[in-house]
Amino acid sequence: MARKISILVVDDEESVRDSLSNWFIEDGYHVDCAENAKKALQLIESSHFDIILADIKMPGMDGLEMLRRIKSLRNDSIVIVMTAFASVNTAVMALKDGAFDYVTKPFDPDDLSHLIRNASKQILLAQENETLKNKVISLDNVEDLIGNSQAMKEVLKQVESVAQSNSSVIITGESGTGKELIARAIHANSSRKYYPLVSVHCGALTESLLESELFGHEKGAFTGAMYNRKGRFEMADSGTIFLDEIATISPKMQIELLRVLETKSFVRVGGNKETSSDFRVICATNRDLKSMVEQGTFREDLYYRLNVVNINVPPLRERVEDIPLLVDYFIKKYCTTMNKPLITIDDAAMQRLGEYPFPGNIRELENMIERAIVIGNGKKITLKDLPFGKDMIDNSIESLDDFEKTFIRQILNKYSWNITRTAKALKVDRVTLYNKIKKYDLKPDE
Amino acid sequence: MTQPNITLISFGYFGKHFLEKIAEAVKLEFKYSVIIKESHLDLSEFFDPGRRQYNGNKLLHAVNNLSMPQTLKTVGMFSVDLFIPILTYIFGQAELNGHAGIASLYRLSNERYGIAPDDQLLLERFTKEVIHELGHTFGLIHCMTPDCVMRSGTYVEDIDQKDQHLCHNCRRQLDAADKAW
Numbered sequence: 001m002a003r004k005i006s007i008l009v010v011d012d013e014e015s016v017r018d019s020l021s022n023w024f025i026e027d028g029y030h031v032d033c034a035e036n037a038k039k040a041l042q043l044i045e046s047s048h049f050d051i052i053l054a055d056i057k058m059p060g061m062d063g064l065e066m067l068r069r070i071k072s073l074r075n076d077s078i079v080i081v082m083t084a085f086a087s088v089n090t091a092v093m094a095l096k097d098g099a100f101d102y103v104t105k106p107f108d109p110d111d112l113s114h115l116i117r118n119a120s121k122q123i124l125l126a127q128e129n130e131t132l133k134n135k136v137i138s139l140d141n142v143e144d145l146i147g148n149s150q151a152m153k154e155v156l157k158q159v160e161s162v163a164q165s166n167s168s169v170i171i172t173g174e175s176g177t178g179k180e181l182i183a184r185a186i187h188a189n190s191s192r193k194y195y196p197l198v199s200v201h202c203g204a205l206t207e208s209l210l211e212s213e214l215f216g217h218e219k220g221a222f223t224g225a226m227y228n229r230k231g232r233f234e235m236a237d238s239g240t241i242f243l244d245e246i247a248t249i250s251p252k253m254q255i256e257l258l259r260v261l262e263t264k265s266f267v268r269v270g271g272n273k274e275t276s277s278d279f280r281v282i283c284a285t286n287r288d289l290k291s292m293v294e295q296g297t298f299r300e301d302l303y304y305r306l307n308v309v310n311i312n313v314p315p316l317r318e319r320v321e322d323i324p325l326l327v328d329y330f331i332k333k334y335c336t337t338m339n340k341p342l343i344t345i346d347d348a349a350m351q352r353l354g355e356y357p358f359p360g361n362i363r364e365l366e367n368m369i370e371r372a373i374v375i376g377n378g379k380k381i382t383l384k385d386l387p388f389g390k391d392m393i394d395n396s397i398e399s400l401d402d403f404e405k406t407f408i409r410q411i412l413n414k415y416s417w418n419i420t421r422t423a424k425a426l427k428v429d430r431v432t433l434y435n436k437i438k439k440y441d442l443k444p445d446e
Numbered sequence: 447m448t449q450p451n452i453t454l455i456s457f458g459y460f461g462k463h464f465l466e467k468i469a470e471a472v473k474l475e476f477k478y479s480v481i482i483k484e485s486h487l488d489l490s491e492f493f494d495p496g497r498r499q500y501n502g503n504k505l506l507h508a509v510n511n512l513s514m515p516q517t518l519k520t521v522g523m524f525s526v527d528l529f530i531p532i533l534t535y536i537f538g539q540a541e542l543n544g545h546a547g548i549a550s551l552y553r554l555s556n557e558r559y560g561i562a563p564d565d566q567l568l569l570e571r572f573t574k575e576v577i578h579e580l581g582h583t584f585g586l587i588h589c590m591t592p593d594c595v596m597r598s599g600t601y602v603e604d605i606d607q608k609d610q611h612l613c614h615n616c617r618r619q620l621d622a623a624d625k626a627w
Contacts, residue, residue, distance in 0.1 A: 013531065015503060015530075015531040015532075016531050016532050018503065019503060019530040019531050019532045019533065020532050022530075022539065022541075022542070023530075023532075023533070025542050025587070026540075026542055026582055026587055026588055026598075027587065027588045027598060028587040028588060105531075105532060106529070106531065106532055106533050106534050107532060107533055107534065108533070108534050108600075109533045109534070109535070109536065109600040110600035110601060112532075112533065113598060113600055
């Protein structure tokens with residue numbers, strides 16, 4: 001159901017405020033009024049208005065100055081300026097400063113209805129666009145959950161049962177096992193799926209950056225805070241927030257996070273007003289949080305607040321039967337992305353993949369397949385296309401010349417035989433590269 | 447105990463038959479007994495010489511003050527050109543969820559637009575306008591259903607396109623509001 005559009009009327013004349021307010025209320029809008037720019041800005045800071053209808057001539061701050069301030073506070077609000085003293089110059093200035101439209105008082109009732117209807121349409125379209133984008137992203141990622149093993153079936157069963165609830169979830173598992181994909185699957189199967197899934201990689205941010213990222217900040221809260229900015233909790237309103245690498249957050253952030261989870265409200269950095277948000281929280285970690293609690297490095301109360309449901313994603317070595325499915329999936333994915341014909345993998349290479357312990361889990365397997373498609377001969381992935389870290393031995397290389405030949409061919413394939421780009425990558429000039437191609441009789445793969 | 451009623455107060459000359467037809471339509475739509483009254487206001491107090499129109503906000507306030515205790519809703523009926531400060535003109539207005547509304551014939555007649563008079567059409571337009579404003583007093587907001595009487599109308603053509611009845615959805619809301627009364 002479409003939400004009510006909110007309108008703020010700013011005019012120093014009470015009769016104008018009352019008239020417009022009554023008119024809009026009868027049209028089903030939510031309306032607030034302010035008698036001057038100062039009061040309007042205070043209201044705008046504490047509440048969101050979709051449309052602001054502002055008089056230009058007001059005592060104190062005029063409507064044009066207010067328009068500029070509104071645009072720096074809330075760029076997504078639509079501002080319509082109105083005045084009884086029409087002049088082309090003011091109209092042009094208002095439009096240049098970001099006004100949606102400019103009207104002269106008194107308006108024809110039909111013009112006013114059309115203006116507001118058009119503005120509302122734009123707001124609702126922008127919201128719909130955002131919702132659909134999130135929906136597409138969520139649904140895309142559910143397909144990435146590949147696995148037919150018993151261990152994976154158990155995980156998917158847990159995802160299905162937990163998705164419909166509103167409980168906090170901790171996803172544990174080694175690095176590269178696909179914890180974020182599990183979070184996306186939970187979100188995509190929940191009633192919140194048409195609202196955003198907001199991801200935060202806690203480990204990648206310093207304490208102060210994380211604080212500003214999660215709670216948002218007010219303009220001027222710190223050097224470089226040029227604008228008011230919504231935090232991730234605010235962005236996740238009605239949706240889900242995914243906190244990756246939760247074990248890395250500082251003790252101070254642990255306290256703040258606990259408070260937010262309990263009250264579902266927070267204060268922006270540099271601000272003094274509480275903001276509420278209805279979000280579901282999903283966390284992920286590759287560390288053992290329980291032992292961190294025992295060691296005193298992770299708060300026990302936060303641990304129990306987050307750990308309502310725990311989903312453990314098994315490492316790839318414990319579900320080797322999923323490797324062929326995953327290999328097929330990644331071959332399709334990268335051949336399509338690179339616009340290459342679909343290739344296969346030979347039995348020896350597949351067997352080797354099944355024996356390999358994959359310390360980097362699915363991420364490592366994915367990288368291996370991507371690399372094999374880039375440097376391979378374009379027909380079949382063979383053992384020599386797969387690097388196995390220090391174990392990688394290519395028996396066909398017996399001399400320095402053999403190595404050089406193989407290496408140059410790999411790079412040529414990587415850049416689709418573009419001589420300039422390959423020479424640049426090898427840090428040699430084009431003549432040298434042509435000489436090497438001639439020397440080793442290298443030819444593009446059929 | 448006296449049953450609550452809807453009172454239609456005419457200010458200026460309105461034909462008896464004309465008023466009875468409107469009362470009949472209002473009774474049919476809102477299921478309350480309808481009383482027709484005549485009253486007088488010194489309209490010069492509401493006249494704005496700059497705009498050569500009558501201030502709708504002040505008239506609405508005056509009509510509201512005339513409400514009787516047993517009167518559930520009151521509509522003041524005028525034949526002068528109404529305005530509110532921000533708009534060039536209005537056909538009528540009411541307090542949402544309030545007691546009073548006003549409506550004017552002035553811009554509803556064909557003659558205003560250089561067309562031959564049509565008394566029946568004028569009656570229909572004015573009836574729709576009175577029911578529309580009464581709908582607001584019962585808490586109904588503008589409706590998007592094309593033929594609902596609560597659809598917003600800013601031109602007489604808009605009024606002609608709608609029906610003089612509430613749509614199913616507005617009717618349901620009115621019934622719910624009625625129970626609350």
